[in-house]
Amino acid sequence: MRWQAYHRPATVEEALSLLHQYAGKAQVVAGGTDLLLDLQQGTHAAPAALVDVTAIRGFNTVAVEGGAVVVGAAVTHAAIESSPLIRQHGTALAESCSVVGGPQVRNVATLGGNVAHALPAADGTIGLLALDAEVQVCSWVEGGMADVWQPLLSIFAGPGKNRLTPHQLLGAFRFSVCPPHSGSAFDRIMRPQGVALPILGVAARVTLDNAGGRAQAASIAVGPAGPIPFRATESEAALLAAPELGPPAIEAAVAAAQQQAALRTSKHRASKEYRHELIAVLLRRVLTAAIERARLC
Numbered sequence: 001m002r003w004q005a006y007h008r009p010a011t012v013e014e015a016l017s018l019l020h021q022y023a024g025k026a027q028v029v030a031g032g033t034d035l036l037l038d039l040q041q042g043t044h045a046a047p048a049a050l051v052d053v054t055a056i057r058g059f060n061t062v063a064v065e066g067g068a069v070v071v072g073a074a075v076t077h078a079a080i081e082s083s084p085l086i087r088q089h090g091t092a093l094a095e096s097c098s099v100v101g102g103p104q105v106r107n108v109a110t111l112g113g114n115v116a117h118a119l120p121a122a123d124g125t126i127g128l129l130a131l132d133a134e135v136q137v138c139s140w141v142e143g144g145m146a147d148v149w150q151p152l153l154s155i156f157a158g159p160g161k162n163r164l165t166p167h168q169l170l171g172a173f174r175f176s177v178c179p180p181h182s183g184s185a186f187d188r189i190m191r192p193q194g195v196a197l198p199i200l201g202v203a204a205r206v207t208l209d210n211a212g213g214r215a216q217a218a219s220i221a222v223g224p225a226g227p228i229p230f231r232a233t234e235s236e237a238a239l240l241a242a243p244e245l246g247p248p249a250i251e252a253a254v255a256a257a258q259q260q261a262a263l264r265t266s267k268h269r270a271s272k273e274y275r276h277e278l279i280a281v282l283l284r285r286v287l288t289a290a291i292e293r294a295r296l297c
């Protein structure tokens with residue numbers, strides 16, 4: 001056994017209380033598809049206890065609350081892929097979760113685990129980032145719990161490192177209900193024999209003006225393009241500055257993303273020069289799809 005106790009709390013207060021009692025010696029687990037491999041391979045110290053978050057009330061639901069789509073941290077990729085709410089309001093997220101692993105992985109692996117594992121190319125994370133999502137961080141406080149919503153990017157510290165303390169949990173994610181004339185899309189390139197992470201993934205969301213010609217809002221996420229998931233802010237600015245969202249605007253966004261992204265060569269996946277070319281291929285595809293969807297919306 002790599003741990004001595006396994007807890008399955010039903011409330012977030014109970015889960016936080018357990019994390020507090022174990023004083024840093026317990027580890028949160030959801031689907032276990034990243035964590036159990038890390039424990040098996042010894043890249044993660046064996047914890048005294050595992051705290052399973054998948055039975056916590058509210059962690060498994062998708063709902064609209066106050067103009068936002070709220071997705072519980074323990075919602076699986078399979079549930080996201082098939083959620084009509086997410087397909088409508090966060091198409092990029094549904095598309096990104098639909099390519100994670102195979103069906104067996106998607107049936108148990110969660111969005112919370114994908115984000116908390118903090119890899120810059122994690123597919124669900126890239127889809128979520130393009131929706132300008134926020135994350136709910138739940139913390140133990142004397143006598144209960146406190147929670148705060150913060151920008152998704154604020155919880156990443158580096159490859160495989162998040163900024164959560166051992167007394168905190170991710171509770172949920174939220175992004176705005178799709179405004180009129182908005183669309184989003186995700187695409188990635190993966191080695192045919194690849195396991196776990198793509199060579200490059202790109203997601204985008206655009207909102208058009210009433211005439212359908214100019215961008216009123218744009219968000220673009222690329223991974224891996226730096227130590228944490230990357231928002232291509234220069235590309236977003238190029239789209240917003242364009243008088244019309246046609247091919248020249250898309251090419252300006254591509255050039256800006258290629259210039260801003262901090263690409264690197266990875267031994268098992270691809271060279272940085274190849275990734276540079278893939279930014280153009282994927283961003284053209286994703287922006288074209290997002291703009292088409294926005295014009296139909």
Ligand SMILES: Cc1cc2nc3c(=O)[nH]c(=O)nc-3n(C[C@H](O)[C@H](O)[C@H](O)COP(=O)(O)OP(=O)(O)OC[C@H]3O[C@@H](n4cnc5c(N)ncnc54)[C@H](O)[C@@H]3O)c2cc1C
Pocket residue numbers: 027028029030031032033034035036037053073074099100101102105108109110111112113114115116117121122123124164168169170171195196197198
């Ligand atoms: C065969 C295979 C293929 C895969 N393919 C892909 C792929 O194509 N794309 C991709 O992005 N990933 C892929 N993965 C990686 C993995 O499946 C995903 O990252 C998955 O979303 C992790 O979720 P989980 O619920 O299994 O997390 P777990 O393994 O349970 O946890 C991962 C980490 O997150 C922490 N954690 C989990 N939930 C919370 C929470 N609510 N609050 C705080 N911390 C939390 C855990 O403590 C742990 O550190 C693959 C994995 C396997 C084994």
